Amino acid sequence: MSDDLFLGFDLSTQQIKVIAINSKLEPVLQEYVEFDVDTPEYKTQKGVYTNPKLNEVYAPVAMWIKAFDILLGKMQAAGLNFAKVKSISGAGQQHGSVFWSTEAERLLASLNPDQPLEPQLSPKAFSHDMSPNWQDHSTAEQCDYLEQRASGAEILAQITGSKTHHRFTGPQIMRVRHRHPRRYEETARISLVSSFFASLLLGSIAPLDVSDVCGMNLWDIPNEKFDEDIIQLVAGGGEDEKNELLRKLGKVEPDGGKNLGPINDYYVKRYGFSKDCAITPITGDNPATILALPLRPLDVIVSLGTSTTLLVSTPVYKTSPSYHMFSHPTSKGLYMGMLCYCNGSLAREKVRDEINAVKPSSDASDIWASFNEAALSVPPLGTTAEGQKKLGIYFPLPEIVPDCKAGTWRFISDETGLHDARNEWDIPLADARAILESQNLSMRLRAGPLLSSTGQPRRVYVVGGGSRNHAICQVTGEVLGPSEGVFRLELSNACALGSAYKALWAVQRKVIQPGVYESFEDFLSERWDEKTMINSVDVGYRMGVWEKYGEALEAFDEAEKFAANS
Ligand SMILES: Nc1ncnc2c1ncn2[C@@H]1O[C@H](COP(=O)(O)OP(=O)(O)O)[C@@H](O)[C@H]1O
């Protein structure tokens, strides 16, 4: 039996992780490095720096490289046989950009295997030491400008898959050009976090990924090319400036399974990788997540990482300013539909900490025990009074959908309308159920067009850190009401897993005819064993309950609008 190995990395907001699998999809090693804990010298909080005055959130690029050095050391210490690794893929937190200096290509090509990576690359390989993070909200001016000049949100969404968003890379690059013109000028190439990571492995600057490029507001998805009018707006100036930005961005690799080249000699000499270990495109964390499960129509993934995202795979390119469409990371003709929220885990943690402060957990080993008890001890919508609904909105950070400043709002909705309920609310205990309902109601309100006419999913798959929590899974099942129930992917890191599957598919996919390969979907379904990979964690649809939440949607929409306009 072959003992070949395939690696999937995930460079996400708070950690860098890896999963090694064999060709039967079985995980053989998992390791991670947590930035705040393992690279404390960078003094990040939850992996980032924040400057609330300017709504900026950013991360030091050198920290990611240092963490990668540490992770490779951990894999070595765990006894991973690097020589058996046939291919590598990965995932990066989306939208973040890395600005390479004119020295970068030379430094990447001449790495000394006796030294770790970080001191050899940082700071000289970069024209800007920070990467704007997806939680950043500092680009309102750039977004407004692009949206006005590019004929509005609907048109932008039709072309690039999304209206402008603060975190999207086009507006972020434009802001770097405005605020740091010298650094922008000194930039030889711009990578996304995904292609930056692929570049580290290749030892030369890698092309952008076909799916992750759709998180920039620069890529014309239907025509598969950069939109030169938008590029011109971001680059400023005239034709020369536009061409210069196109040069900085470089090429986009259309084949998610392409062998971009062998791993750089640095890793062969330092860690014993095989000389022909293939590096394949690294994609975004969300596109990689949909590769971890054989999704069928009406299936939904809810990814409960630092952000919360709702993901579907669809053959229909149907755009809207209220969600995102991306090209699929492996399959031409398929698209990924996505909703993304900044206020996912961190907002839930804030309520959890407030509850623990007044009602310490009875189980010292479970920091979520009091939160869960509070969430499950009250009825849906928090009240037994006929027609009354408790609705809360919890945005410790400014939110993406709806576009809303930071704040907390608590309402009671009844037949007379929506009322401010901050004085009739058992704070913080009643917040536990309300925040879970609020996060799910928001997804239900917006996911409809991506699903059936009734908006009811078939299955909800939960993945990411928050999916370990049974109360979160239950409320997700109650509000979204999937007809077949809620299932948890047992390996908690779906995007590293999806990446490892992609690495395997890239080197083992059958050639159907020259240039045409076995699809990722066929390849995965042949090997994927549902019984060992997922577990049922909630029944999903409950008669009467799903309908009750349906009746609350109008009031919830009103509550969100109130918050967004206040
Ligand atoms: N039992 C749990 N209940 C609720 N949330 C949890 C639990 N375990 C982990 N988490 C949350 O998961 C988050 C990290 O998830 P992860 O998928 O690793 O995120 P990322 O990929 O963004 O780094 C943490 O912010 C933490 O709050």
Ligand SMILES: O=C(CO)[C@@H](O)[C@H](O)COP(=O)(O)O
């Ligand atoms: O901005 C988005 C998607 O548009 C986020 O989903 C980021 O991609 C970060 O992901 P995590 O670190 O939470 O996995």
